[in-house]
Amino acid sequence: MAAPEETSALAKTLPPLARGVLEQVAIDHGVCIRPVPMRRVDLHTGTSEVINVPCGHTLASVCPPCAERKRKLRAVQCRQGWHLAEEPVITRADPDDEQRAWMELRAQAQAAYDRAAQDGTAHGEPVEFWDGVLRELDGEIERSGVRGSLKTGERKARRIRSTRRRQDAPDLPRRPVDSRTVGKVYRGRGGKTFRPSLFLTLTLDSYGRVRSDGTPVDPDTYDYARAARDALHFSKLVDRFVQNLRRFVGHDVQYFATVEPQRRLAPHLHMAIRGTISRAELRQVVAATYHQVWWPSTDRVVYSGERLPVWDDAAGEDGGYVDPATGEVLPTWDDALDAIGLDDDAEPLHVVRFGRQIDAQGVMADSPQSRKLIGYLTKYLVKGVAECHTAETSSQREHADRMAETLRFEPCSPTCANWLRYGVQPKSPRPGLTPGFCKGKAHRREHLGYGGRRVLVSRKWSGKTLADHKADRKAWALARLAEAGIPVANPADPDAAHVWERAGPGDPDVRPIEQRLLLLINERAERRRQLDAATQTPTPELSATRQAA
Incomplete structure (x- = not known):
């Protein structure tokens, strides 16, 4: 009898855990794996019931079904607004009695x-x-549903900056902005008309030579400080670009844009624009677009290590930070900005601009290219900024570490704790602030300095909010079920008045998470069977049409 073969490494496969199988089945059925138990109380009857609400997370690493549902909703929003042929009608509702x-x-x-x-x-x-x-x-x-705020009481005067353009930026002609949002119609051979749109990609400037994997050729000369500040203020640059573009072309340009990181970890912009704009005009607008950051200087580190400003309740009206040795009160945020305004030779802390690379593509409505680009726009929305490109080599990990370390002490906002490092109190100071430990979104490693929104949509893109698009999908499903004569479980009562509250996991009426997932999977499968039957069952009108034919 031959002896059993010996392997150099011991490999053993364990059976799957029940919780893991349950979550995988929930993902397969599109069920949220982190449902939030909410207690709904009927104000008329006093009865209450626990309803499992989807967590609604946008990251697939946290909840894949919710993230995919959000991504598909954004894709629908992008598709419906990109090639509109008629102006969206947006009106304000009349106030109700309440x-x-x-x-x-x-x-x-x-x-x-x-x-x-x-x-x-x-x-x-x-x-x-x-x-x-x-x-x-x-x-x-x-x-109650009212939007906007009332301007009442004493308000602090808005700080005004000079509107004089920089000498190193070209001037742009400024035209009156028309309210038109749809693109131009072109006529081809045979009288055929078409209305193309645009897909635009903008990147930031170079900070040094990089390899194909995004890592710098010479990390010591790579400008990490400028890269960090560009990432922190990238959202302001995008806003300025849209403003300049509308003023230059003379109409209310509508866009659907997403922000993603490049391999070098710098943010760049993908923008679907309704209508056409020539590449020459785009280059002019990009070259003339910049954003100046008028903040106090950070060239000199005043406090570091264990020598940091301390909080004193007697400093100022509501307390403030003082020098640990002399007890002198640090300049407030308003004092620091006032000093900049009084200095005629003052320079901005940072000026952020786009790079020279511009990629503009013409896109036709309902074309394979249009569908492909919509998928490209929404592809990375289910991933965090740092998850879009996985660090696989030591050089990539070192590059990410250097970027994170640079961002650690870079001020991200007027309220950032890092201002104490440079001898200035942040705006609205409070006790417990420590430089290097700001809790701002931009300082987190998973955001790589970009603290803005990942999806940027103009107000008149599709004429609908994201909630409206979600309601349309629900209304379509309910209409199909009604046409097929399938009753809806737990129909909504328009006359009901409810109060919602968070139900704790230890409440007696809250079931264990495994049991709730099992019930949600069964409910989703039943709904899917009903909807499939409804969409495959012909309506009476269609049946009569076929019989007449």
């Missing part, structure tokens, strides 16, 4: 606040009381 009632109460409270501010009290209450009442009423007005 909104009018809240606004009348707001007017009474405002009058009482003004009287208290002048006389000291109103109806026996000080001005602080009426200030709190105004804040509560503003919250109720917003919850």
Whole structure:
């Protein structure tokens, strides 16, 4: 009998865990694997029930079904708005009785606040009381569906900067912006008309030579500081580009854009633009677009290591930070900006511009290229910024480490704790701030300095919000079920009044997560069977048409 073969390494495959199989089946059926238990209380009957609400996360690494559902919804939004042939109609709804009632109460409270501010009290209450009442009423007005805020009370004057353009940036002709949003119609041979649109890609400038894997050829000369600041202020540059583009072409340009990192870890922009703009005009606008950051200088490190500013409740009206040795109060954020405004020779902390590379493609409606580019636009929305390109080599990991270390002490906003490192109190300071430990989104390693939104959509892109697109999908499914005569489980009652609250995992009416996932999988499978039967069952109108034919 031959002896069994010996292997150099021991390999053993363990059976799958029950929880892992359950989550995989939930993913296969498109069921959220992190459902949030919410308790819904009926205000008419007093009865309550626990409803499992999808977590709604946008990252596939956290919840693949929810992330994929969000991505598909964005793809629908992109497709419906890219090649619109008619202007979207957006109107404001008339205020209802509840909104009018809240606004009348707001007017009474405002009058009482003004009287208290002048006389000291109103109806026996000080001005602080009426200030709190105004804040509560503003919250109720917003919850009732009113958008926007009221300009009341004393407001601090807005800090105004010089609008004079930089001498190193070309000037752009400024035209009146028409309200038109749809693209031009072109006529081809045989009288055929077509309305093309545009797909644009913009990148940032070079910070040094890089290899094909995105790592710098010479890390010591690679400009990590400029790369970090460009990433921090990239969203402002995009806003300025859209503003300049609209002023230059003379109409209300509509766009659907996504921000993704390149292999060198710098953000770049993919933008679907409705209508056509010539490449020459795009180059002019890109060359003339810049964003200046008028913040205090960070050239000199004032405090580092264990020598850091300390909080003093007696510094300023609400406390502030002082020098640990002398006790001198650090300049406030407003004081630092005032000093910049008084200095005629002051220079901005940073100026961010786009690079020279511009990729513009013409796209026809409902073409294979259009569908491909929509998939390309939404491909990485289910991944975090740092997840788009996995570091596979030591050079890539070192490059990411250097970028993260540079971003650690770079101020990300006026409220960033890193301003203490440079001898300035951040805006609205509070105790416990430590340079290098700012909790801002841009400082997190998974965001690579970009703290803005991943998806940028103009207001008149499709004439609908993301919630409207979601409601359209639900209405379509309910309509198909109604046409097939299939009853809907738990139909919504338009006259019901509910209050929602978060149900804790230890509440007696909240089932274990495994049991809830099993029920959700069964519910989703049943809904899918009903919808498949509804879409395959011909409606009475279609049946009559076929019989007549």
